[in-house]
Amino acid sequence: MTADSERAGEPERTTEPERAGEVAGPSARVLPVRRSGFGEFVARAHARGQLVVQPRMGFSDPEEMRGGLLATKRARATTVGTLTLDSYTRVGEHDAARRALAAGVRLNGYPIVAQGSARTRAVLDGALDEGFPVQVRHGSARPQRIMTALAEAGLHATEGGPASYCLPYGRVPLRESVENWVECCRLLGAVRDLGEEPHLETFGGCMMGQLCPPSLLVAISLLEGLFFCQNGVTDVSLSYAQQTSGPQDEEAVAALRRLAAEFLPTPSWHIVVYTYMGVYPQTPEGAADLLAASARLAVRSGASRLIVKTAAEAFGIPTVEENVTALEHAARVAAGVTAPSGCAVSGSALSGSALAGSGAGAVPGPRVEADNEVYAEARAFVEAVLDLDEVVARSLPTAFERGYLDVPFCLHPDNAGLSRSTIDDSGRLRWTATGSMPLGRAAVTGLTRPLTSAGLLTSLSYVQRGYDRAELGRAAGRSITAVPSTSTSTSISTSSTPTPESTRP
Numbered sequence: 001m002t003a004d005s006e007r008a009g010e011p012e013r014t015t016e017p018e019r020a021g022e023v024a025g026p027s028a029r030v031l032p033v034r035r036s037g038f039g040e041f042v043a044r045a046h047a048r049g050q051l052v053v054q055p056r057m058g059f060s061d062p063e064e065m066r067g068g069l070l071a072t073k074r075a076r077a078t079t080v081g082t083l084t085l086d087s088y089t090r091v092g093e094h095d096a097a098r099r100a101l102a103a104g105v106r107l108n109g110y111p112i113v114a115q116g117s118a119r120t121r122a123v124l125d126g127a128l129d130e131g132f133p134v135q136v137r138h139g140s141a142r143p144q145r146i147m148t149a150l151a152e153a154g155l156h157a158t159e160g161g162p163a164s165y166c167l168p169y170g171r172v173p174l175r176e177s178v179e180n181w182v183e184c185c186r187l188l189g190a191v192r193d194l195g196e197e198p199h200l201e202t203f204g205g206c207m208m209g210q211l212c213p214p215s216l217l218v219a220i221s222l223l224e225g226l227f228f229c230q231n232g233v234t235d236v237s238l239s240y241a242q243q244t245s246g247p248q249d250e251e252a253v254a255a256l257r258r259l260a261a262e263f264l265p266t267p268s269w270h271i272v273v274y275t276y277m278g279v280y281p282q283t284p285e286g287a288a289d290l291l292a293a294s295a296r297l298a299v300r301s302g303a304s305r306l307i308v309k310t311a312a313e314a315f316g317i318p319t320v321e322e323n324v325t326a327l328e329h330a331a332r333v334a335a336g337v338t339a340p341s342g343c344a345v346s347g348s349a350l351s352g353s354a355l356a357g358s359g360a361g362a363v364p365g366p367r368v369e370a371d372n373e374v375y376a377e378a379r380a381f382v383e384a385v386l387d388l389d390e391v392v393a394r395s396l397p398t399a400f401e402r403g404y405l406d407v408p409f410c411l412h413p414d415n416a417g418l419s420r421s422t423i424d425d426s427g428r429l430r431w432t433a434t435g436s437m438p439l440g441r442a443a444v445t446g447l448t449r450p451l452t453s454a455g456l457l458t459s460l461s462y463v464q465r466g467y468d469r470a471e472l473g474r475a476a477g478r479s480i481t482a483v484p485s486t487s488t489s490t491s492i493s494t495s496s497t498p499t500p501e502s503t504r505p
Helices: 038-048 061-076 095-100 117-124 144-152 174-194 214-230 246-263 285-301 320-335 351-355 372-389 392-401 453-460 462-475
Strands: 051-055 082-085 133-135 157-160 201-202 235-243 270-274 305-307 420-423 429-433
Touching: 038 051, 038 201, 038 235, 038 270, 038 462, 051 320, 061 082, 061 117, 133 201, 144 157, 144 174, 174 392, 201 214, 201 462, 214 246, 214 392, 235 246, 235 420, 246 270, 246 285, 246 372, 270 285, 285 305, 285 462, 320 420, 372 392, 453 462
Parallel strands: 051 305, 082 133, 133 157, 157 201, 201 235, 235 270, 270 305
Antiparallel strands: 420 429
């Protein structure tokens, strides 16, 4: 047995033919199952009951980046690697990235275009293999050169989306972003000529990182996954970011699984959960507790993969050691959680005849009903968009123009900006204003008190305060609930505001 095959939780590789279940969808044929290094790895790990854990790791120094990949690979967990790109590369300023490298400036990620394919291949040497796929994470609404660079380096897994990598991050017009991502799907699809199957993960379940009710996150995640399939990338993952309420999060992932089975024209999909993407706890214990909660959410909801965060999130970019600590902590927690029945396999062809007709292990466990409030709202969003045009590249921009999709607190000019949300007394995210969205009056709660700037800051720090207060309560020998009331008046220090690391992809 080789050292690589001995790494914790590595799925066995097989070559037997695999069978696809039938997938229902809006006038879409079922696409053939293709084998994918990234998607297949995750699927086989999930079939063995192993949660795949992944860091958001990126360093501009090639040796440091290679060391980070190797440390991730050797972690006591079932892992995949990450190249998170720098800010210059995300906005297409590749000459600026080159100048920074020449001047010895440390960037906040790996500049894959500026480094060139030969250097990136050297970074991947000894790390990337069948037992350790690597994904590129970038945050760009104009990622064509990124797609070309990753393919030239021998990579074929990345993430993003036409809306999720446009609206939160800049001012690129949404229609331009959609056109860019159509081209990117074509560029990424070209790796099939090299014998590899591309994988795309939507970032749609993480819009703005926080304070977006789960139904809209689920809908955008599903629509972007459908967009990828319609543009030729048929091995996909759908994201959902942990929010403010554990029970609501489980409902959301159940809803996402059901919608994927109903709408995606491919059986090759899985769910990826993100550890909370907003203002992070400042105490190490609070950060560890929040990460543990996300690991439990991933297992209980039948997700296949978890994007972790570290105890350093409130203060800066984590070190390699801090990332490995987080990966191993999440893996230990996940190993102690029992997955519900019906969630034993992911959305891959591994479902076989047991799930024929469902598309992909989409049957939720008994813990949460898939026909819940989040599902009803998310389906209303999806149907409203597809009623405009079943081709998502055409209907998605129109849906935002008409306010059918409207992300609260998003300042992008192509977002209507009429929706608002709040955290209710139970910790669930609720709509307080829906603008032109297809939800009706029933979706709006009675919590319509005016939202002040102080109230917004208090809401943004809701999770951070809850987990830090719980730790302070334990330290003081008394019990304090881990979820503070939204009515609590709290002074917010500048260190509690989101850092770039908090919301990077």
